Each structure stands twice: as structure tokens, then as C-alpha cells.
Amino acid sequence: xxxxxxxxxxxxxxxxxxxxxxxxxxxxxxxxxxxxxxxxxxxxxxxxxxxxxxxxxxxxxxxxxxxxxxxxxxxxxxxxxxxxxxxxxxxxxxxxxxxxxxxxxxxxxxxxxxxxxxxxxxxxxxxxxxxxxxxxxxxxxxxxxxxxxxxxxxxxxxxxxxxxxxxxxxxxxxxxxxxxxxxxxxxxxxxxxxxxxxxxxxxxxxxxxxxxxxxxxxxxxxxxxxxxxxxxxxxxxxxxxxxxxxxxxxxxxxxx
Numbered sequence: 136x137x138x139x140x141x142x143x144x145x146x147x148x149x150x151x152x153x154x155x156x157x158x159x160x161x162x163x164x165x166x167x168x169x170x171x172x173x174x175x176x177x178x179x180x181x182x183x184x185x186x187x188x189x190x191x192x193x194x195x196x197x198x199x200x201x202x203x204x205x206x207x208x209x210x211x212x213x214x215x216x217x218x219x220x221x222x223x224x225x226x227x228x229x230x231x232x233x234x235x236x237x238x239x240x241x242x243x244x245x246x247x248x249x250x251x252x253x254x255x256x257x258x259x260x261x262x263x264x265x266x267x268x269x270x271x272x273x274x275x276x277x278x279x280x281x282x283x284x285x286x287x288x289x290x291x292x293x294x295x296x297x298x299x300x301x302x303x304x305x306x307x308x309x310x311x312x313x314x315x316x317x318x319x320x321x322x323x324x325x326x327x328x329x330x331x332x333x334x335x336x337x338x339x340x341x342x343x344x345x346x347x348x349x350x351x352x353x354x355x356x357x358x359x360x361x362x363x364x365x366x367x368x369x370x371x372x373x374x375x376x377x378x379x380x381x382x383x384x385x386x387x388x389x390x391x
Contacts, residue, residue: 137168137371144169147220148370149213151203151261152230154181156331157280161227161363162186166194168367173216173223175201176230195220203230203257206264213264222272225370226265228258228279233296236343242295254299255306262310266319274318276370277310279303280362281323283385292343300325304381311379320378322369327385330356353386 137143148165152158153174159181162172166189174189176182179200186198197219201212216223231254234246258279269275282300289297304323311321328347348354365384368374 136368136373138373141169142372143367143370145171146224147171147173147216147222148225148227149173149175149216149223149261149265150227150229151175151201151257152228152280153185153198154178156229157326157329157359157362158227158229159185160359161229161366162189162196164360164363164367165225166192166196169194170225171220172196173212173219174198175203175212177202203228203260204252206260209257209260209264213261213268217268223265223268224272224275226261226275226277227366227370228261228277230257231280231300233293236292236340237295238291239294247295250295251299251302254296255302258303258306262306262321266310266314269319270314270317275320277307277319277321278366278369279307279321279323281307281325281381283325283327283383285325286383307381308379315378320375322378323381324362324365324369325381325383325385326357326362327351327383327388328356329359329362331359351386351388353388355386357384357386 148170150158150162153162154176162174162185166172172189174182174185174196183198186196189196199212199215201208203209234250262277281303284297285301285304307321307323
């Protein structure tokens with residue numbers, strides 16, 4: 136929680152991947168704290184649904200269609216957020232997916248490129264779009280979703296995804312250190328398995344799902360809101376000295 140009561144009231148966060156999972160839960164959590172929430176997702180109906188849920192509870196939100204692999208759409212989302220709410224103080228880059236599971240020798244160029252476009256280039260687009268605005272305003276906080284897989288390498292199933300998320304961790308470090316003296320904090324979160332539609336979308340087998348769970352000493356997956364509450368803390372004035380790092384959230388596991 137923030138040190139200052141009502142710290143988030145009237146401030147704006149832009150969230151990618153807000154139609155479901157971690158992005159949707161984080162949107163709801165920031166709205167609970169009084170923030171304006173811009174919900175971006177390639178699933179236009181899903182982003183509108185998340186925004187409408189917030190509005191129905193008395194919050195302020197905007198749902199936008201945005202393909203984060205397209206720079207012009209990301210630029211338009213940030214510009215629309217500024218026009219609607221006046222400024223953007225926080226950005227949470229949650230959009231991402233493994234595409235499909237694959238052994239290393241079966242990864243083709245198409246899968247590799249798609250995975251990097253969605254998981255790494257999207258973050259690059261998003262940060263470049265919002266950073267000039269944050270610098271003009273004297274600061275801001277950017278949080279990116281990385282993955283525990285960047286430490287493990289994801290052998291046998293998702294080396295392409297692990298490599299892209301490793302790029303996110305490195306990009307986060309570089310941006311944070313380059314702009315640390317100008318009011319910008321940039322962090323990433325490296326979760327273990329989270330209970331979302333992610334695994335289904337990646338065609339994760341029941342056997343692999345069970346292996347993932349057994350690797351976690353808590354013997355369960357994280358819930359999306361557990362990640363969202365961490366994003367809230369990282370953006371708050373309770374950890375203003377924290378930047379240039381990735382935070383592992385894995386129930387004690389994910390290292391094998």
C-alpha cells in the first residue's frame with residue numbers, strides 16, 4: 136500500500152493486456168484505489184468490458200483496442216489516454232503470450248518473430264510512446280511483465296518465450312538506469328505460473344501443467360490479483376528507491 140492516503144486518486148495508469156488475466160485484475164485494483172485506468176488490448180470487446188466493469192463501480196476508465204505489436208496503435212493509445220485524463224503517471228505492460236509450446240529445434244522463424252514482437256517489441260513500443268510524456272511531467276513509473284522462464288531457459292517447451300522475456304528484463308534495467316536521475320522508475324515482475332488463460336492459449340498439456348505446479352513449494356499457481364497488488368505497491372510512494380530490478384513471484388519455486 137502507498138504511504139500517502141489516496142496516493143493514486145486522480146492519477147492515470149495505462150495497462151496493456153487489460154482484457155483478461157493479470158492485466159484485468161490490475162486494472163480493477165488500481166480503480167479500487169481511485170486511479171483512472173486506460174485498458175488496452177487487441178481484444179476490443181474485452182478491454183471495453185474491463186473498463187465498463189470499473190465504470191459501473193463508480194471508477195473512471197477507458198477501454199481501447201490496441202495491437203501492441205503495432206507502434207502506431209500504441210502511440211494512439213497513449214495519446215488518447217492523455218487527451219482523456221490529462222496525464223499518464225503509470226504504465227503496466229502486461230500483454231504477452233508464449234504463442235505455442237515447442238522444442239528448440241522445432242521453433243521456426245515465424246514463431247520466434249511473433250513471440251518477440253508480442254513480448255519484447257511491444258514493451259519497447261509502449262515505453263518509447265509514454266516516456267517523453269513522463270519526462271515532461273517530471274517522472275513516472277513503468278512496470279513490465281517478464282517471466283520466471285528467463286532464469287530457467289524453458290528447455291523443451293518455450294525457449295523462444297524465455298528469450299523474449301529475458302529481453303524484457305534487460306530492457307527494463309537499461310531504461311531504469313538511463314532515466315533514473317530524471318524521475319523515472321522502471322521495474323519488471325517475473326512470475327512463476329499464474330492461473331490465467333495463458334497456459335490454455337499456449338496449448339500447455341495437462342502433464343506440463345502438473346509439472347509446473349509440482350515445482351512450486353506452495354503447490355499452487357499464483358492468482359492474477361496477487362500480481363496486481365504487487366504492481367500497485369511498486370507504483371506507489373512506498374518504494375520510491377526501487378528501480379532497475381525484476382521481482383520474482385513464484386511461491387518459492389520455478390528454478391528448475
